[in-house]
Amino acid sequence: MAKRDYYEVLEVERTASDGEIKKAFRRLARDLHPDVNAHDPEAEEKFKEAAEAYEVLSDRSRRDTYDAFGHKGLRFDGFEPSSAPGSIQDIFDAIFGGTDPFGGLRRAPSAGADVAAVVELELADVLEDQQREVSFEAVVVCEHCRGNGAEPGTPIETCPKCGGSGQLQQVSRSVFGQVVRAMPCDRCGGEGRVPETPCERCDGAGRLAETRAWEVDIPAGVEDGQRIRIAGAGHAGPAGSRQGDLYVEVAVADDERLTRQGTELIARAQVPVTTAIVGGEVFVHTLQGEVAIAVRPGTQHGDVGLLRGRGLPPLHGGRRGDQHVVFELVVPTDLDPEQQEAAERFADVLERQPSPRR
């Protein structure tokens, strides 16, 4: 089959602006998308053709090549339409960045909605696996009517609006002929049946909001902002669909004395200048209390000492990271006369030797 002219496919002028091309493709996509248009066996092919035309004409350099040399020019340039091997969804992801190009048109949901909850941890909690209870509001199936929305003992009737099919059809005309679009019935929510006497507890919805608690396992090494997914713990969906998921976000509190970089921790320790000169040890804050760290003779301001294995564990198990200790030299003030005299003597002795720095 000869390839059709891309401008003809999108039904736009050769001088069409980028905006006009995008608009034209969205309109075609809405008419032709196979998911909403299962009646037309040619819809998918037509849709792929439109997607390919849009891929070329929405890209400035491809469009220039096509304008000058036609289909042959594009093949010569190595252009491969993304509609060739991939699915329709891939094309949408590639072209619209994963957003829904159909705007208001929605398919019946196949699952309940997801729920989000937050768990707060101290930094030290990251050392070990944790278990925390989260509570959240979730939509559950109404027990009174068992989810069918009818007061127990009362009949459920065929939906008068859609005649029981659960779908409303809209017929429109496009350049490719008559196109039938289906959308879920708003009266019965796509179920095809409605209660004669709505359930008094859930008002006929079949579902209710409830506060729910859940024990969440949080692995050691978790990072601030990570999310844990618990499948099926979210909202109940329409009858017959699966429940949504629960997403638990872990918020790890800052420890103002420790900076985290993955599995490594960084702390600061004050070192009296005399200890820095002759050597010794100082105490530094760690996740498991104060720990002594050696200070080598001749330590300079900003030198870094290491406490091996005092950092955090990696998320998927393994050896704990290290804690790095940045030494900050502190010069004593308010010396008493004896200390003052000793410091002066020390200075005299030190300055008698030629310093390499001078």
Ligand SMILES: [Zn+2]
């Ligand atoms: Zn109910």
Ligand SMILES: [Zn+2]
């Ligand atoms: Zn209906």
